Amino acid sequence: MRRIIRENKNLIVCPRNRQYTDIIVCAANCDFRRLCKIYKEKITIEILMEFVEKHPGYKLVGEIMPTEKVINKGEKEFWVVTGENQFVEVPESEIMKNPQKYIKKQIWQKPPFKYEVVVTLKRVKVED
Secondary structure, eight states: OOOOOOTTTTTOOOOOTTTTEHHHHHHHOOOOTTTTTHHHOOOOHHHHHHHHHTTTTTTEEEEEEEEEOOOOOOEEEEEEEEETTTTEEEHHHHHHHGOOOOTTSSSEEEOOOOEEEEEEEEHHHHHH
């Protein structure tokens, strides 16, 4: 006789400890969410919002995580501030060729890291 096993869509295999874990448990307890591909693929904001609506003891928290260091093998890129909250990426050779365009402007070196926001769960005290 063959057993019929229902597949639970909320279970994932944690690549860190190789155990079946619920998505919500992973979102609340995972210390390696920055590196975990399964976390980024499976856990969506909709799943977490639905969980938070049903359970007032949790809230959503965002974390800023570096994804990778951007390696530029070509020439350096700079950010030239053009207006309020606006900038243009300009290569170093362009600034060297036309310095008169950039004399009175703010120029920042483009940072080497790229960041993303990862949403997690945090347990809070519920006041009755």
